[in-house]
Amino acid sequence: MLKIRYPLDSELANSIREMRPPKELHVNVRNLVLKVGKGAVLRKGDIVAEHPSKGVGAFHASACGKVSGVNYHSLTVKCSGGEETVDPVNVETMGKGLELLRALQGLGVDAALFKGGAEVLVVNGQNPEPGISVAQQLLRDGREEIHAGLQMARRLLSPGRTVLAVPKGEETSIPGAETVGVKAKYPYSLDALVVRAVTGREFPEDVRVVNVMDLYDLGKVVLTGLPITETLMSIAGHNYRVPIGTPVRHILDALHMAAGPGDIVVLGGPFRGEAIYSLDQGVKKGDHGLFITSSDSIPAVQDAACINCGECVLQCPARIQPHLISRCAEYERFDEAVRYGLNSCFECGLCAFNCFARRPLLQYIRFAKAQILAKGRETQS
Amino acid sequence: MNPPILKAMSDISLRLTVSPPPHWRSGRTIQGMMQAHLLALIPAAVMAAVMYGWRALSVVGMAGTAAVLTEVACLRLQKRDVDVDNYSALYAGVLFAFLLPATAPWWLAAMGGVLTIALGRAVFGGFGCNPVCAPLVAWAVCRFSWPEAMDIDLNLAGFMANSPVDQLMYFGVGSLGQFDYMDLFMGRQLGGLGSSQVAAVAVGGLFLLAARWIRLFIPFGFLAGVAGTAAVYRLIDPTVYADPVFHLLAGSTMFGAFFLATDTASSPVGKIPQIVFGLIAGAMVVVIRAHGVYPDGVPFAIMVANLLSPLLERLRPKYFGVR
Numbered sequence: 001m002l003k004i005r006y007p008l009d010s011e012l013a014n015s016i017r018e019m020r021p022p023k024e025l026h027v028n029v030r031n032l033v034l035k036v037g038k039g040a041v042l043r044k045g046d047i048v049a050e051h052p053s054k055g056v057g058a059f060h061a062s063a064c065g066k067v068s069g070v071n072y073h074s075l076t077v078k079c080s081g082g083e084e085t086v087d088p089v090n091v092e093t094m095g096k097g098l099e100l101l102r103a104l105q106g107l108g109v110d111a112a113l114f115k116g117g118a119e120v121l122v123v124n125g126q127n128p129e130p131g132i133s134v135a136q137q138l139l140r141d142g143r144e145e146i147h148a149g150l151q152m153a154r155r156l157l158s159p160g161r162t163v164l165a166v167p168k169g170e171e172t173s174i175p176g177a178e179t180v181g182v183k184a185k186y187p188y189s190l191d192a193l194v195v196r197a198v199t200g201r202e203f204p205e206d207v208r209v210v211n212v213m214d215l216y217d218l219g220k221v222v223l224t225g226l227p228i229t230e231t232l233m234s235i236a237g238h239n240y241r242v243p244i245g246t247p248v249r250h251i252l253d254a255l256h257m258a259a260g261p262g263d264i265v266v267l268g269g270p271f272r273g274e275a276i277y278s279l280d281q282g283v284k285k286g287d288h289g290l291f292i293t294s295s296d297s298i299p300a301v302q303d304a305a306c307i308n309c310g311e312c313v314l315q316c317p318a319r320i321q322p323h324l325i326s327r328c329a330e331y332e333r334f335d336e337a338v339r340y341g342l343n344s345c346f347e348c349g350l351c352a353f354n355c356f357a358r359r360p361l362l363q364y365i366r367f368a369k370a371q372i373l374a375k376g377r378e379t380q381s
Numbered sequence: 382m383n384p385p386i387l388k389a390m391s392d393i394s395l396r397l398t399v400s401p402p403p404h405w406r407s408g409r410t411i412q413g414m415m416q417a418h419l420l421a422l423i424p425a426a427v428m429a430a431v432m433y434g435w436r437a438l439s440v441v442g443m444a445g446t447a448a449v450l451t452e453v454a455c456l457r458l459q460k461r462d463v464d465v466d467n468y469s470a471l472y473a474g475v476l477f478a479f480l481l482p483a484t485a486p487w488w489l490a491a492m493g494g495v496l497t498i499a500l501g502r503a504v505f506g507g508f509g510c511n512p513v514c515a516p517l518v519a520w521a522v523c524r525f526s527w528p529e530a531m532d533i534d535l536n537l538a539g540f541m542a543n544s545p546v547d548q549l550m551y552f553g554v555g556s557l558g559q560f561d562y563m564d565l566f567m568g569r570q571l572g573g574l575g576s577s578q579v580a581a582v583a584v585g586g587l588f589l590l591a592a593r594w595i596r597l598f599i600p601f602g603f604l605a606g607v608a609g610t611a612a613v614y615r616l617i618d619p620t621v622y623a624d625p626v627f628h629l630l631a632g633s634t635m636f637g638a639f640f641l642a643t644d645t646a647s648s649p650v651g652k653i654p655q656i657v658f659g660l661i662a663g664a665m666v667v668v669i670r671a672h673g674v675y676p677d678g679v680p681f682a683i684m685v686a687n688l689l690s691p692l693l694e695r696l697r698p699k700y701f702g703v704r
Contacts, residue, residue, distance in 0.1 A: 026390070073390070074390065192701065192702070202701050202702040203701070203702030259395070259397065260395075261395055261396050261397075262396065262397070262398050263397060263398060264397065264398045264399075264400055264404055265397050266402075266404045270402075270403060270404045270405045271402060271403040271404075271405065272402050272403070273402055273404065274402070275397070275398065275399045275400050275401075275402070275404060276397065276399070277391060277397055277399045278390045278391050278392045278397065279392065279395060279397070280390040280392065281390060291404065293404055293405070295398040298404075298405065298406045298408060299406065299408060299410050300398075300400065301400055301401060304411075305506075305507065305508070305509050305510070306509060307411065307508060307509030307645045307646060308509055308510075308645055308646045308650065309645035309650070310645070310648075310649070310650025310651060310655070313650045313651050313697075314596065314650070314651070314652060317701070318700065318701035318702075319697070319698045319699070319700055319701055320700050320701065321650070321697075323650065341700035341701075341703075343700075344700035344701040344702050344703060345701075346701070349402055349403035350403075352401075352402070352403055352406070353403045353405065353406055353407055354406075354407050354409070355406075356409050356410060356411050356414050357411055357509070358406070358410060360400075360401040362401060362402055362403060363401035363402070
């Protein structure tokens with residue numbers, strides 16, 4: 001067992017930096033409904049794709065240009081360098097209701113987050129994962145947008161109580177929300193654990209959690225009326241404003257970083273992020289970090305048998321039994337996996353982090369969840 | 382004909398490693414774990430060599446070699462990857478050797494190494510699948526098959542010491558005056574060649590605890606179970622039952638607490654189950670020593686507790702958010 005000392009709060013010295021605009025965008029459109037085809041000329045902010053399920057924000061071009069290629073995975077936009085943008089939509093004057101939600105969704109906000117009502121609104125102001133300082137940066141430098149976003153969120157959800165969860169000891173507050181200090185250590189930044197720290201309950205139904213990054217995006221949409229076209233990323237200790245769809249290769253070039261053969265390049269956080277397979281892949285909405293790990297610095301995962309040491313059980317913040325879940329998932333006995341706490345898992349990744357046998361436990365858990373979901377959909381239709 | 386494009390944008394000049402999250406890992410491996418465990422056994426092996434001479438080391442070597450070779454053969458037969466380089470087979474063989482008298486014949490050590498792997502692990506599915514601590518299975522089989530060769534008192538009669546647990550069993554509490562507790566602690570007692578080196582075994586165990594390769598729950602529960610049960614017996618009748626300190630220092634109590642009971646596969650998982658498991662195993666040690674026909678109760682006590690593991694694992698908290 002290794003004691004993890006990965007504090008989430010870090011020293012912020014710099015303000016948010018701008019990323020040099022890329023010449024080409026690779027917008028991830030996998031499993032999305034395309035709205036434009038090859039050859040289409042786009043302004044900045046034009047919708048390129050929508051999500052098939054309701055309540056997920058639309059996807060936009062983050063620069064002017066022409067669509068030069070589409071495949072099942074990504075849509076390539078050759079940037080023209082133009083400054084044209086779509087017309088702003090004034091969402092502030094709209095009445096509360098479906099119309100407003102639809103407008104926000106069209107501007108890239110995940111409307112499902114703000115639908116219905118909630119007794120308590122928790123703003124998760126913790127940095128999501130070690131090495132990412134985006135939330136802290138926004139609470140310092142993006143106060144205006146966060147304030148506007150919070151007002152909009154309160155208007156939509158009309159909560160009785162609004163709480164901002166910040167790292168313990170920080171003196172941050174935003175108007176209209178009480179501040180609660182939460183232990184600044186992974187995994188206490190995860191929504192489920194932040195809610196427990198604030199309300200004392202586990203998975204309560206009447207509580208809505210919004211993280212600071214989403215609130216900032218919402219606020220920006222409210223203030224400018226323009227869709228979400230960029231994401232904030234922590235890269236090598238600094239925070240950058242990166243247009244969505246920027247190829248990772250461009251980021252590495254602009255920041256004079258390098259990835260060698262065999263390295264693991266991760267979009268998102270080191271615990272929950274996604275390892276990309278090509279440097280041409282574009283940055284997605286919600287990617288808040290870029291990490292490069294050389295593959296020999298960490299022992300690789302293995303298709304090994306569980307030795308039943310129990311380290312995962314002792315480390316699990318959800319008190320579930322990852323060793324049994326992974327064994328069930330291996331042999332496609334997903335219903336049995338549910339009995340060992342599959343549905344309580346909020347995917348922190350600490351089980352696989354600590355596994356001596358180097359089993360991909362988090363992957364097995366996600367696999368089992370996805371299979372159960374797919375099976376449920378099959379029986380419905 | 383062009384080969385089919387498997388992935389859009391895949392790049393042949395720069396192949397990245399794609400692996401599931403988390404992308405940071407503690408860096409701990411089974412190999413490292415077993416190396417640490419073997420390292421923790423070295424003090425006891427050195428003490429055994431000092432006390433019994435080179436014979437002790439040859440017994441350890443024979444059992445370890447037999448275990449590794451058997452593991453190779455079993456994995457080959459099962460058509461699995463041969464991964465003896467994770468030292469788990471060697472470690473299991475050495476653990477078995479530590480329970481033998483130092484004068485054990487070569488065939489007994491070899492037989493034990495073979496049984497540890499074949500009967501203790503391979504038949505249940507290999508490393509990590511054994512329901513009972515593998516070296517103890519081999520010990521029990523050998524104990525029943527060749528009782529003379531396994532008997533500590535009989536084989537080590539030439540040495541100028543006595544086996545405290547045998548003395549207790551055959552001559553009662555009155556005979557224990559011959560033992561100085563400091564002598565027992567320093568390993569000047571007859572017993573399994575490594576398992577009776579109390580101080581050296583404790584040093585190894587504390588190293589494993591400090592390096593966090595094992596958790597405190599099982600060793601603590603085990604020692605507390607031994608001491609607590611012995612204290613209760615002592616209160617009942619001090620003329621018949623030995624005191625707790627004697628039970629902690631005699632025989633292989635310390636070895637069982639740190640090395641046998643903490644066997645990953647056969648011990649339960651979770652904090653409460655592990656503590657209860659330790660307490661039960663520890664209590665059984667004293668019960669067997671007081672009432673059983675075997676002088677040192679540790680091996681059987683741990684085997685009994687091992688069988689309770691699946692039941693103990695039910696003592697767990699509710700899952701997150703389940704009401």
